[in-house]
């Protein structure tokens with residue numbers, strides 16, 4: 001007697017449930033994954049994988065949040081402290097923190 005073989009997905013290690021963090025920003029889904037980062041450069045960092053294959057990295061630095069998307073790089077960095085939609089979404093959900101009070105005070 002033979003039975004058809006099934007492809008089985010590897011199970012996560014015991015105690016580590018399989019989970020994914022999905023965030024919707026303006027009707028677009030992103031998978032959010034934490035990134036390892038050098039603590040002297042960034043306190044936290046996340047990779048946002050967009051449905052279309054685009055990938056953006058958002059980090060929380062002592063100088064405020066940063067994103068490597070074109071909107072942040074060309075229109076927000078140093079100009080708009082509220083940041084791009086990715087920064088705003090991660091701030092809204094508590095994944096990163098905004099500018100520190102001392103940074104804001106230094107800018108006047």
Ligand SMILES: [Zn+2]
Pocket residue numbers: 056067068069071072084085086087
């Ligand atoms: Zn962005």
